[in-house]
Structures are given as structure tokens and as C-alpha cells.
Amino acid sequence: MRFAVRKVGPDEKSRLQEIGELTALAYLADGLIDHAHPYLPQLRDAAARAQDAELLAMIDGERGEGSIVGTITLVPPGSPFIELAEDAEFELRMLAVSPIERGRGIGRTLTQAAMDRAVEQGATRIVLSTLDTMHAAHRLYERMGFRRREELDWVVFDNEDGSVTRVPLEHGEPPEGAVRLLGYSWEP
Numbered sequence: 001m002r003f004a005v006r007k008v009g010p011d012e013k014s015r016l017q018e019i020g021e022l023t024a025l026a027y028l029a030d031g032l033i034d035h036a037h038p039y040l041p042q043l044r045d046a047a048a049r050a051q052d053a054e055l056l057a058m059i060d061g062e063r064g065e066g067s068i069v070g071t072i073t074l075v076p077p078g079s080p081f082i083e084l085a086e087d088a089e090f091e092l093r094m095l096a097v098s099p100i101e102r103g104r105g106i107g108r109t110l111t112q113a114a115m116d117r118a119v120e121q122g123a124t125r126i127v128l129s130t131l132d133t134m135h136a137a138h139r140l141y142e143r144m145g146f147r148r149r150e151e152l153d154w155v156v157f158d159n160e161d162g163s164v165t166r167v168p169l170e171h172g173e174p175p176e177g178a179v180r181l182l183g184y185s186w187e188p
């Protein structure tokens with residue numbers, strides 16, 4: 001394969017910018033968010049993910065000299081990027097593949113790389129959240145052995161500053177204007 005997956009460090013400024021733009025583009029291209037969405041700056045901020053979690057990228061070229069084609073963030077226990085994980089669980093976030101490179105196994109390879117790194121670090125469980133509309137991601141995660149876990153679902157209102165406010169599920173349904181995140185988990 002002519003792609004290389006590697007961790008990207010907090011000092012790699014131009015790579016971080018490239019990864020941030022790719023992540024935002026991947027979500028925008030699928031209509032998962034629009035340009036005014038408060039989550040967009042967080043998707044763009046790859047530097048924060050490199051600082052406070054493990055930012056992985058797949059880079060074109062055997063020696064990783066080409067463009068970024070995809071990214072995923074592995075969130076270890078204790079990281080401020082934790083949304084769903086508890087105790088010693090690891091979490092996967094912000095998987096994104098360039099819209100022109102999809103369907104070639106890049107998303108799968110990145111997810112596998114993150115899972116392998118988590119297991120190397122002693123993970124006994126990995127969790128993640130998706131939006132209902134992320135059909136490709138659902139298929140990918142299920143094919144990789146993640147199980148849909150309704151009891152891990154959570155519901156949020158998006159705040160202007162990009163943060164979210166969690167609200168309880170009302171009679172199994174999110175309140176009006178809130179978004180339901182679908183939980184998945186995987187054990188080695």
C-alpha cells in the first residue's frame with residue numbers, strides 16, 4: 001500500500017492545518033454539519049487533538065511525503081477529549097476521509113490502526129459515538145466488530161461556543177432541537 005499511517009505531533013503546524021481542513025471538509029461534504037455549525041472549529045482544531053489525545057493521519061506516499069487522505073483521533077483515559085468513555089476505556093473520535101479518496105479502505109485502515117494502538121496501551125474496551133446519518137461509518141464500525149449499544153446513547157444541544165449540553169432522553173426520544181448520538185463499543 002502506498003499510504004502510511006502515523007501519529008502527528010503538536011509541533012507539525014502545516015500537517016495539523018491540513019488535517020483540520022480535511023476533517024472539516026469530510027463532515028461538510030456529507031452534510032453532517034453546515035458552515036455555521038459550532039462544531040466546525042473543533043473539527044478544524046487538529047492541534048488540540050495532537051496536544052491532548054493521539055492524532056493519527058494517513059498520508060499519501062510510502063514515506064508519508066504526500067497529502068493527508070484521512071485522520072482519526074484516539075482518546076486515552078484522562079484526556080479532555082473524552083465524551084463517552086469511562087474509567088480505563090479508550091474512545092475513537094473524528095474519523096474523516098477525504099471525499100475523493102473514499103471507498104478504498106482508508107477509513108477501515110485508520111480505525112484498525114487506532115484500535116491496535118489502544119490495545120498496545122492496554123485498552124480492554126473502546127467506545128465511540130456516531131450520528132444517525134453516518135451510514136458509511138455505521139457499516140465500517142460494525143464490519144470491524146463494534147457493537148451498537150443503545151444504552152450508551154446520549155443526547156445533546158449544541159452551544160454557540162462549540163460545547164454541548166447533555167440532556168436526558170425523554171421517553172426514548174430526544175427533546176426538540178437536540179441531537180442523539182449513537183453509542184458503539186468493542187472489546188479485544
Ligand SMILES: CC(C)(COP(=O)(O)OP(=O)(O)OC[C@H]1O[C@@H](n2cnc3c(N)ncnc32)[C@H](O)[C@@H]1OP(=O)(O)O)[C@@H](O)C(=O)NCCC(=O)NCCS
Binds near residue numbers: 030093104130137
Ligand atoms: C466514514 C468514512 C470515514 C469512511 O471512509 P472510507 O475510507 O470511505 O471507508 P472504507 O473505504 O474503509 O469503508 C467504507 C465502508 O462504508 C460503506 N459505505 C460507503 N458509503 C456508504 C453508505 N452511504 N451507506 C452504507 N455504507 C456505505 C462502504 O461500502 C464500505 O463498507 P464495506 O467495506 O463493507 O463495503 C467517510 O465516509 C467519512 O469521512 N465520512 C464523514 C465523516 C464521518 O462520518 N465520520 C465518522 C465519525 S464517527
